[in-house]
Amino acid sequence: MGILSGNPKDEPMHYGEVYSAWSYLLAGKGMASAYQTMLSHSGDQDLKKLLEEAIRLSKQEEEQIEALLKENGVGLPPAPPDRPDACVNDIPAGARFMDPEVAAKLSGDIAAGMVGCSTIMGQCIREDIAGMFGQFHTQKAALGVKVLRMNKEKGWLIPPPLHLHKSDSC
Numbered sequence: 001m002g003i004l005s006g007n008p009k010d011e012p013m014h015y016g017e018v019y020s021a022w023s024y025l026l027a028g029k030g031m032a033s034a035y036q037t038m039l040s041h042s043g044d045q046d047l048k049k050l051l052e053e054a055i056r057l058s059k060q061e062e063e064q065i066e067a068l069l070k071e072n073g074v075g076l077p078p079a080p081p082d083r084p085d086a087c088v089n090d091i092p093a094g095a096r097f098m099d100p101e102v103a104a105k106l107s108g109d110i111a112a113g114m115v116g117c118s119t120i121m122g123q124c125i126r127e128d129i130a131g132m133f134g135q136f137h138t139q140k141a142a143l144g145v146k147v148l149r150m151n152k153e154k155g156w157l158i159p160p161p162l163h164l165h166k167s168d169s170c
Helices: 015-041 045-071 099-123 127-153
Strands: none
Touching (some): 045 127
8 A cells, every 4th residue: 555554644635635624624714703793693692602612613623624734734724803792782683693593504504514524534545534524523413412402492493394194093
């Protein structure tokens, strides 16, 4: 195997790994910035805690991916500036994201992030990179369960039509 037979960190990244890690990092930076804005729009304390957790996880992922890309001589994507804090009451009701909308966006982003992590894991030939995205996937799944539970408890979850199986007996 030659170049691929030693320590994975000594192996070069292939173009797919570079592009996927770089793209994932860019998207994560954008989402963290959006969640900072959503914090100002949210009035629900449970939702704020989950947004703060999502931001923390995103920043942890960012550090790990940036270190990987730097070690491999890859330039980093731009980062949007941190968002200032604002009082939810200062945002007009018609211009404000409502808590159920923020929670739905967070849920969708988590689901998309898990798909992204799985895709990257599947294309990796470096075990360390696949493992890193496996870790991200697991953390997103745990956060997703918390968001799902909150959405159910607060009545924010809008399920699709439920399939109720009718028994054949009358």
